[in-house]
Amino acid sequence: MKKRIVAVLLAAVMIMSITGCQSKENGSEKSEGKLTKVTFVLDWTPNTNHTGIYVAKEKGYFKDAGLDVEIVQPPEDGAEVLVGSGKAQFGISFQDSMMPAVVGDDALPITAVAAVLQHNTSGIISRKGDGISSPKGLEGKKYATWNLEIEKATLKQTVEKDHGDFSKVKLIPSTVTDEVSALKSKKVDAIWIYYGWAGIAAEVAGLKTDYFAFKDIDPVFDYYTPVIIGNKDWMKKNPETAKAFLAAAKKGYEFAIDDPKSAADILCKAAPELDSKLVEKSQEYMKDQYKAEVKQWGYMNPKRWNAFYNWINEKGLSKTKIPENTGFTNDYLE
CATH class of the missing domain: 3.40.190.10 (Periplasmic binding protein-like II)
Known part of the structure; x- marks a missing residue:
């Protein structure tokens, strides 16, 4: 999946022409009494990185938050471009592979808003x-x-x-x-x-x-991988909806921590092509990784985030120097 970095670099230069085509449903906060449509794009085929999202959908956590969440597979050029274009509001990415998309003049309007796992596994x-x-x-x-x-x-x-x-x-x-x-x-x-x-x-x-x-x-x-990314422009217009989405996702991941067997069953129901034995054993492993030692699911430590991007700067691996605190925010976590 690392090859997506190349696709992100190529697609970034086209992003401004795509952003003008956003649909009306991706505009401002939801109307009273109606579910707000939100599209969430995976990084790959369904796996236990994604369990909390599937749990939140199956258990009605998203619906309770006023959201109608559609989970979609990524296009060839990756989740970053789909989220950056506004075609999806949230998706899965990785601190290392999203780097080319968040720096320079052609940066996409995306930012990491939650750590799926607390540590690099x-x-x-x-x-x-x-x-x-x-x-x-x-x-x-x-x-x-x-x-x-x-x-x-x-x-x-x-x-x-x-x-x-x-x-x-x-x-x-x-x-x-x-x-x-x-x-x-x-x-x-x-x-x-x-x-x-x-x-x-x-x-x-x-x-x-x-x-x-x-x-x-x-x-x-020990950088953050994977992470949930969001479209910055959409979230700025819809801060309460963004917070509601992440609060529901948090409930989904905390359910997976507390009851990995049931969470595995929910993932297998959503993706019956998966090996149930693999999913169950993976889920048992992941329950200790989603939050690890932190109290708040999704929290990203600025020191750790910046340490990795500073290393990229030191090694000359980015054409543009990456400023401190680029590419992430904890502001939408509650």
């Missing part, structure tokens, strides 16, 4: 016993890369933090969609994953693996 998975239990072990091994600058800079820093030589890592251009099959076939040795889904999928498949998380190697990589 991504890292590198490999076959157990292949010697990749730490970043240095990637030397001489085949890593499936999206060939993205932030991705490679992240990997380079983690390998060097572990006293390894990044130049010895074999970068194999590949967009892996089935991590278990890719590892079993030995086409690649290491893959960047989100443990809550792909790592759990390996467990369910009985594949023994080694794994290390980026945040455990360097705290600068």
Whole structure:
């Protein structure tokens, strides 16, 4: 899904022509007694990152908040562009991959408004016993890369933090969609994953693996991923509706924390193509990730957010310097 960064960069230059086509329903606050239509766009196919949204819809939390929420799949150019155009009011993104869309003259009118998870659960998975239990072990091994600058800079820093030589890592251009099959076939040795889904999928498949998380190697990589993004222009006109949406989403995620089995059933009902065993086990893992140690679901710590974007600045990974507090706000959380 990291390849969406490229699509965001290309699409951003076209955004101003799209924004003029917003529909009337995306205007000001809802009329008394009527449900306000809100479109929420996923980043990928349904998974346990999204459970709270599906719970809020199924349990009537959105309806109780005066909202008629439609959940849609992302277009080829990603959730950021759809939200930025006003075709969707909210969606799922990631602090790293949304970066090109929130800086520079062609920045889209989007901002992160809630952290789905409190910590970065991504890292590198490999076959157990292949010697990749730490970043240095990637030397001489085949890593499936999206060939993205932030991705490679992240990997380079983690390998060097572990006293390894990044130049010895074999970068194999590949967009892996089935991590278990890719590892079993030995086409690649290491893959960047989100443990809550792909790592759990390996467990369910009985594949023994080694794994290390980026945040455990360097705290600068404990950035926010995934996040809910919103259209800034729409939210400015509709602040109470935006707050109502996030309050209902919060109830959905807190339900998933308290009752992961029922939440898994709701997700499977909405997306029956999913493996129920994977969903249930993933949901059990995710219940401790949605809020972790914080009291308020969705809260984003400015220090952690800025630390990652400051790192991007230091590495020269953005054509435009990213100012402090770019791309996020806690103002719509209650």
